Structure formats: structure tokens, C-alpha cells
Amino acid sequence: MEIIKVEGLKKYFPVQKSFLEVLFSKELQFIKAVDGVSFTVKKGEMLSLVGESGCGKTTVGRMLVGLEEPTEGRIYFKERDITSLRGEKRREIQRHIQIIFQDPYASLNPRMKIGEHITDPLLIHGIATNEEAKRMAIEMLERVGLVPGEQFYNRLPYQLSGGQRQRVAIARAMVLKPEFVVADEAVSMIDVSLRAAILNLLMSFKEEYNLSMLFITHDLSVAKLVGDRIAVMYLGKIVELGEVNEVIHKPKHPYTAALLSAVPSFEKRDLRVGIFGDVSNPIDLPPGCRYNPRCPFAKDECRKAEPELIGTDRHSFACHYPLDIVVE
Template sequence: MSLVKLDNVVMEFELGTFLSKTRIRAVDRVSIDIGRGEIYGLVGESGSGKSTLGRVSLRLYKPTKGRVIFDGIDITDLPEGKLRKLRKRMQLIPQDPFSSINPLQTIGEALIEPLLVHVDISREEAIEKAKEILEEVGLTPAEEFLTRKPHQLSGGQLQRVAIARAMLLKPDYIVADEPTSNLDASIRASIVKLILEFQRRFNQALLFISHDIALVSLIASRIGVMYLGQLVEEGPAKSIIREPLHPYTKALISAIPLSEELGVERVVLKGEIGNIANPPKGCRLHPRCPFAMDICRREEPPMIEVTPGRKVKCWLYVKR
């Protein structure tokens, strides 16, 4: 059974002043589910809606339409007071730890805070727990890190603090939103491995959001590909990488340096991702797609299941 289930989720935002308001639909009718202990990789370029979807799944945003189910509970309309009890079971690891950790707080304070809010323990016990988790994320000697401020840490060290804070309450569900893209290549893997260690230990459902389909393919059991607010392909990670179906997925793979050796059909797209405020009619990729047919310009393709668990939203695969 799935731990996290998004059912036909729509997320709209209103932008602009009251005189010229525009409504943008950042996420458009997306359904995914993630099982306990499962790693789901969500890929797409900036503007694809992947981060927004991650935040909806944590109910940091209330979706405009659709349902968010967590551990069998429909949390779509749950008031903040009741959500708080569930919050400790779901946590976000953000892209930029510098913006998520209060620069004026010490690392110790940043770690103790969630414990005092969610768990009934004394300050001394909380400090002990903070020390323990710092050691677990490899920031030793822990006493020393407790008293440091964020600016005294490197990006990699601070991301370890962000992971420590997310894992303190042993959550069941983690959303990691581009957790390594601000870091140097030589330390990225260690951050990913750290997240995976906790994921295994607590048997967590993990939504790993990244623009890097190569990285995602190594850790996720399933991958979902988003383009302009919609899910366009989904399936087991191995088969997505070896036999991508959607032209957009093929283009993502083709764009990765040194990907020729894989033997995937090379697809080059024209232009750039469009404006989410004004998405193209029909299939949203059609202005850039080398395979675009008449129907692609007129009608939105349905999401079809090609083989069990393998879905694609593209007219090329619709038998007519």
C-alpha cells in the first residue's frame, strides 16, 4: 500500500498585482503514489512543477484540486492544527540549506527547536539528541558544531545539518528537493549516500527531486518525468533509462554528457521550455518536438499505460 498518494493534483498560484492578475497552473492533474520504503525520482527542468508537487505532497501547499493522502488519511483539507501532528512524520530537505536555516541561530538551536516543538523532552535531552544526530551525519566533534553559526560551515557541512534536522524525528516520508545541486561534484555523492542511509534505516518513502536524470536513475526504483506542470512519463527507473518512450525523456537523456554509450535514440529539442502561464495547446511539448503530428497541436494526449506500471503521455503511443 502506498504511504503517499497524490490523486489528480492541480496547484494554481495567482501572480501579479490586483489590477493585472494572472493565474498560473504550476501543477496540472498529476497523480503519483509512493510506497513505504520506496524511492521515487521526480525529474524535469526548472519550471516543470516538480518542486511545487513535492511541496503539495507535504501539504506545505494546499492543492487547488485533487487529493493528498498520507498513510491512508486524506490530508487535503486538514486544518493546520491537525496537520501539525502529522508534520513530524514528513520532512523536506531543501536545495539551499543557507536559506532554510536561520543564519542567526546556532546549529544546536536549529536542531533543538523541532524536538522541543514536537517531542515531549527536556532541553538537556534535546541537546543530547542533537549531538547524536550530528555524529550520525558525520559532523564531529558534535559539541563544536552545536555552537557554530551557519556561515561558519561549508555548503556540504550545512547540507548535512539540514539532513540531520529532517531526520531528527525519524519521519516516514522525506522530500529531497535538489539536495545536491548547489554542491561541488566531489561531495555530492556523500550527501546522497547519507540520505539513503537514513532512508533504509527508517524504511522511509523518499521523493527525490532532481534535474539530473542520471543521478536519479541510480537511486530510485521508479522515475516520473515532468514537463510544464504535467507528468509525461512514469515507470521503473531501469526501463525509463534504457527505453525512454516520451520524446522529452529521450531529449533529457541525450543532453547528458557521455550518454551516447547507452545507445538511446538521440533526440534534440528546439527552443526552450515555454511559459507555464501560457502553455501550448494540445501536447505541451509539440512546439519543440521533432515528431510532432497534427493531432499533437490540437489535442492533449492521454496518459496511457503501455505495459503494467509504464505510463506515457504521448500521441505516438496511442493506438488509433
């Protein structure tokens, strides 16, 4: 069953201009943060969303959980169109769709006890009484490895380490037993030595609740580790999407291959597809394929026509001249 389906999702942010610029410019300019993205996440599936900084990953995640309104496109939760749901109806759905943010320092309220971060959602959604909520929060704290739960319950965020705070953020998302979770760079800000433990914790919840997840990361080696499928984003679009083994071992898009060549375990393989230059400006996109200014294989057609994402459920890609390589 499809838990999440996204169709033609776009988010354009207006560019902030000074008074003089507004006076003299003819048209409004937009940052095309997300520019026509479609994918599905099945029950119990982990979809990794990878790409460089600024390619629109967080914006996709924020639209899914209702923090950002799409400029265009539709979002379905279990076949129900939730794109424009607001107020009480949105809150009802919100219980089933949670997000774990990138930054465990910014996502906790410095004046709120750790335990209250976890009882809060239970009380807001009317799931438990004060007493029950406290008991559930302590249980959940222990479940995420903050033992004894009672002690952690009464602490303030500054009294916890970065890794412990990320556990709190996970506990807060999971206490509602959601069906779908967006994990936005959930392990990027924590020490490398702790990453595996936090990933394992997330995976254990996925197993226990048969959770579906959108796992956002800029690190293809992490995506490879946790994903059932991988979606590779470049400048607001998905350029390659497929099962992990397909995308990692038979990359079709030169951008995916370039990301792969930056992964330490792959770097010795001669992929011959380094990335050149900087990422293009999301306000003023190049004509044709948006990757063409950096692509070592770009030909005339790539500078004229924008390639569509085509292929099968197992593997699809948006490239006029897909690679034919096997990366062992």
C-alpha cells in the same frame, strides 16, 4: 503499502498584474505550475521527480509537506486524506513528513546555533525534554558526519561549509524519524566532489528507517542513481512514470529521450531527439500535447488532443506516438 498517494493535484498561481492591466483585462490569468499530477510512493520507495527548471517539481513537494495549498486534487498519507488538514492535526502529520530544501544557505537561520536547528523540531513536537533533545541533536550531528557533535552543536551556520550545512538540513529532517521525506535538489547546490557522500548519507537513512522519499532533481543521471522509480515532469504534468530501468533504457516519451541525450554517459548514443526551442509559457499553454512545439515527432493529433498518462504500474507515458527504442 502506499505511504503517499496524490490524485489530480493542481496548483495555479494568479499572475501579478499592474493596476492598469487589472482595469483593462477581462479575466484573471494563472500560472499553471502543477496541472493535474497523480502518483504514489510506496513504503521504503524512492521516487525521483525530474524535469527542467520551472516545470513544477518544487511546487509538488511544497504541497506534499503542507507549505502550499493545492488548487485542486487530493493528497493521502497512509490512506488518510491530508489535503486540507490545518492546525494541530496538520502538525501531528507533519512530524512524519519532512522536507530537505534546495538551498542549504537559505534554509538555516543565521542567528541560530547549529544544534538548535535540530533540537527545535523535537521540542515543537514535544518529543524530548531540553536535555534529551540536546543529547539527541549531538548524536544526530555525529550520525550525519559532523564530528565532534558537541563542537558543531555550538557553531553558527556561517561557520560551516555548504556541504556541512546540507548535512545539518538532513539531520534536522531525520531527527524526527519521518516516514516520508521530500528531498528538493538536495545535492544540486553542493560541490560535485561532495555529492556522492551526501547521496550516500541520504540512502543510509532510507535503509535504516525504511523511508519513503520523493527525490526532486533536474539531473536524470542522479535520478537514475537513487530512484526505484522515476517520474518525468514537463510543464506541470507527468509525461512518463515507471521503474528506473524501464524509463532509462526504454524511454517512450520524446522529452525523456531528449533529457537522456543530455546525460554525459548517454550523449554518444544517437537518440536523435534533441530539444528544440524554449519551454512554453506556463500561462498560455499550447493546445494538444504541451510538448508539441518542441517535439521533433509532433503530428496533427499532437497539436489537437492532450495525451493521457497510460500504461502499467511498471511504465506509463503520455504520448500519442511513443518511441520504440532501447538505450543500452
